[in-house]
Amino acid sequence: MSDPKTQTSAGLQQKIVDNFEGKVVRKDLTQLVKGNAVVPSYVLEYLLGQYCPTDDEEMIEHGVEKVRDIVNRHYVHRDESELVKSEIRQKGTHKIIDRVSVSLNEKRDVYLASFSNLGIGGVEIAEDTVMQHPKLLTGGVWCIVDMEYLHAEDSARSPWVIDTIKPIQLAGFDLQEYTSLRSNFDLGEWIDLVVQSIGLNPESFSRRTKLLHLVRLISFCERNYNFIELGPKGTGKSHIFSEFSPHGILISGGDVTKAKLFVNNNTGDIGLVGYWDVVGFDEFAGKGKRVQRDLVDIMKNYMANRSFSRGRDTMTAEASLAFIGNTDRSVPHMLKHSSLFEALPDTYYDPAFIDRLHFYLPGWEIDKVRSEMFADGYGFIVDYLAEGLHTLREExxxxxxxxxxxxxxxxxxxxxxxxxxxxxxxxxxxxxxxxxxxxxxxxxxxxxxxxxxxxxxxxxxxxxxxxxxxxxxxxxxxxxxxxxxxxxxxxxxxHRMLVREYHRDEEEESTAQPRTEKSGPDAEVLASNEAADKWKPVSGLEDGQHVVVKENQTGVSYEKLFADHLRGASRIEIVDPYIRRHHQVENVLKLCDMLLREMPDGEEIEVSLLTGADTENQEEQETRLEDLKDSLRGSPVRFEYEITWDSIHARSIKTDTGWKISLDRGLDIFQPKNDNSFDLGRVNQEARRCKPFEVTYLREEDVSFQVDET
Structure with a gap:
């Protein structure tokens, strides 16, 4: 029988297609078509939306070939620019896909276009076209252009002629239809749809991590939103701002100037904030970067009041600002020695600037991008979602x-x-x-x-x-x-202490005799006595202590959660209805491993497990538990298990020393491991992110191992 998660996922994919046919695309097709072309996703999905607006496999295959052919024939690779120019010259006309930017030539009073990959400039473009698409004046827009080559005797004039130019952008958006169809999805389904739409596989992330990814989109739907994300390299921080929307632009944080960002006082031309919904600053962090102090002062005023000066006049704009950069230090180090803004350039390490930030996204909570994280299901054509968010900015x-x-x-x-x-x-x-x-x-x-x-x-x-x-x-x-x-x-x-760490009684520490180095039999006796002391129960543990662990929290381990309360027990009983799959049985093994590391030589402990039957794969469940029992045979942990068909609701660990540890999630407290074989979390539980869970420690004087199954 197929995996229930796979069934649910397949059901959602069909639901997406049924509701948004023609507005969604299978996300693996984007990567399939893209190849080595350094072209934004919204450009490719614009084409895929035209040629693959269906779930019919035959039509998809035909459409993918068509889009691939268009990209191969018309997308301009930088290293093939001379070949493309030659082809335009030979044919007289040729369609190209390139990033086009426009500037005004004041001496000639004409607008001139430059083509990023084709490597040509000084191409005259009609004023009406520029007025219709003003973003051509602010850093460039991806376009489909019919180019002509007409050689003229006048060497001052460019032989290149723009016949037609069409920015790659959705023509229209029906907000009422969009919001109406949203009601056909529950919240979990909708979150997964949006996550798939930005190219990620929702099954790779926890609910909190999904929300963190979605926070990156707020700049596109909220006016004058000041956002910062600092974290490790390779987590996809810049992707959203460079490839998601034709309404956003990503610039190098070190290259920005007052004239480029706000206004050129010499010409009066407004800068990027006047034309784009979002201006993203890439590689923003870095202590050694030099930034103009007066630029930061203008930026602070804009972030607070939406305004900036042009000579004597005051202007306003609605662009959101997104600052993204890398951190070199670990979070614990920054918490102990400095602040989470440690990586900012000195000029931005300014209280007035920082106070104007609305949200700091913790980039260290987002894993580095890996192949299994990419979506292969259906998601919105990114331009469609981007247009929806753009429309909602007014509200x-x-x-x-x-x-x-x-x-x-x-x-x-x-x-x-x-x-x-x-x-x-x-x-x-x-x-x-x-x-x-x-x-x-x-x-x-x-x-x-x-x-x-x-x-x-x-x-x-x-x-x-x-x-x-x-x-x-x-x-x-x-x-x-x-x-x-x-x-x-x-x-x-x-980074607060989750549970009381093992410690010796302070009074014993203060009265202990100084130790001397020993070898031989006496050293072995001393080591044995120390181990026996370690296995003694910790005094002063609180009855009714309650621990709450948040989603994505790290620094948690079975040792921190359970060792003090299990210490000194000769028998423990685990009640967990979901010890079925490989990773769940592995969790029991890791608990037993923790007990083995805590126990002194010569001691033994009985561990019994009561779990529910896996109605779909009972044989595999029994095989796994038998394998676990065999692996522990001959060790100080004597393991037994029982599978029941009765309903079990409570999850707990009981000891013969009188403790009952109530677990709302059982032992399955960690998020799935990633595919990196050398991930630290594979050998160190404290490096793994957690699912949200709660633990309560209860003292029971009358110890009983009769299982409460109600």
Whole structure:
């Protein structure tokens, strides 16, 4: 029988095609067609949308060949530019796909086009065309161009002639249809559809990681949104801003100037912020980078007020700014020694600049891009989704949250605005239509908490840079239920101590005799005694202690969670209804391995497992458990198991020393491993990201191993 997840995924793919036929494309086709062409995804999917608007395999195969032929024949590779120019000359006319930028030649009073890959410039272009597509003036737009070659005796005139030019962009977008069809999907399905649309396989990510990827899209649907992402290399930070939308542009963070970004005071021409929805700054981090101080001052004013000066005049724009860069230090190092903004250039390491950021995306929570992460299912043609987000920029979706939630009085207006703008963007992505009022209250609360976390990350580390900023209690109250929710960042929580580490009693430490180096039999006795001491139960463990681990949290291990409470036991009982698949049986093995490492020589412990039957693959389940039992045979862990067909709800670990550890998720607390054979998480649990779970430690004086199956 096929995997239920595969069945569900296949059902979703068909549902996507049924609802959005002609507006979706199979995402593996993009990579198939792209080859070595350095062309944005929205260009390829624009073509695929025209020639592969179906799920009919025969038509898809024909369409892919057609698109591949178009790309091969008309996309201009830089190293083949002379060959293409020769072909245009020989034929007289030829269709090309290239990035076209336009500038005004003041001396001749004409507009001149330059072709990025073809390597030619000074080509006259009609003023009407420029006025119809003004983004041609701001860094370039990918276009389909019919080029002609007409040699003239006048050497001052270019022989290249633009016959027709068509920017690769969706002609129109029906927002009402889009929002209506959204109602046919539940939230999980819609998130997976959007994740697939940006080219990623949703089955490779947890719910929190999916949301982190979607936060990158907020800049495209929220006006004047100030976003920063810092993290390791290779996590796909720049992809969204370079290839996702024709409404965004990615520039090098080190090459930007006042004239390019805002306004050229000599010519009066407005810069990038006046033409693009999003201006992304790539490779933004780097201590050694030199940045003009007056540029940062203008940028700070723009980020706060949407305005900048042109001579004596004040102008406004709506472009969002996205700053993306790499960090060299680990998160624990930055938390201990500096701040999460450590990697910024000195000029941007400015409290006023940092305070204007609405959301800090923790790039260290996103894995490096691997082949299995790419989507092979159906997703929106990226230009279609990009146009939808562009259309939604005019709306404010934060009103439902403002009506329901009340911020703590210590939060500044910028703290509140940053949270609400992020929430508004998330609602536009997840619940388009009705201005977010169709979002269920429990989901709205979760999204509010998630949105606030990004601002918490900014403010917590802003105070490390400038202590004059007042402390803030990031908290909001649900005015309908009275519930108060405090928000903290994941990295702050995960670097607190989860459970009490093993420690010797301080009084014993202070009265202990100085140790001397020994060898021989006495050393063996000493080592044996030390191991026996280590196996003694830890005193002072709290009854009723409750531990909450957030999604994506690291620094967690079976040793940290269980060792102190299992120490000293001669028998433990594991109740977990889902010890069935390979990784679940492997979890039991790792718990036993932890016990073996903790136990002194000469001791033994009985471990019994009660689990539910796998109705679909019972034979495989029994084989795995038998293999586990065989592997432990002869070790100090004496393992037994029982498979029951009765319903088991509670998951726990009990000891004969009186502890019951209640596990809401059982032993399956870690997210799936990636395909990298040398990933640290394969040998160190603390390096692995967790699923969200809770653990409660209960003291039971009357120890019983009768299983409660209710």
């Amino acid at each position: 404010d979706y934060s009103l439902p949250a403002q009506e329901r939630f009340e911020f703590d009085s210590s939060m500044t207006k910028r703290d509140q605005d940053g949270t609400l703008k992020t929430l508004s963007g998330l609602l536009k992505i997840l619940y388009p239509g009705k201005k977010g009022k169709n979002c269920p209250p429990d989901v709205l609360k979760d999204l509010m908490e998630f949105a606030m976390e990004g601002r918490v990350r900014v403010k917590r580390h802003l105070r490390r840079i400038d202590e004059t900023f007042e402390p803030v209690d990031f908290r909001f109250t649900d005015q309908q239920t009275g519930e108060e929710i405090s928000v903290e960042t994941l990295e702050h929580d995960q």
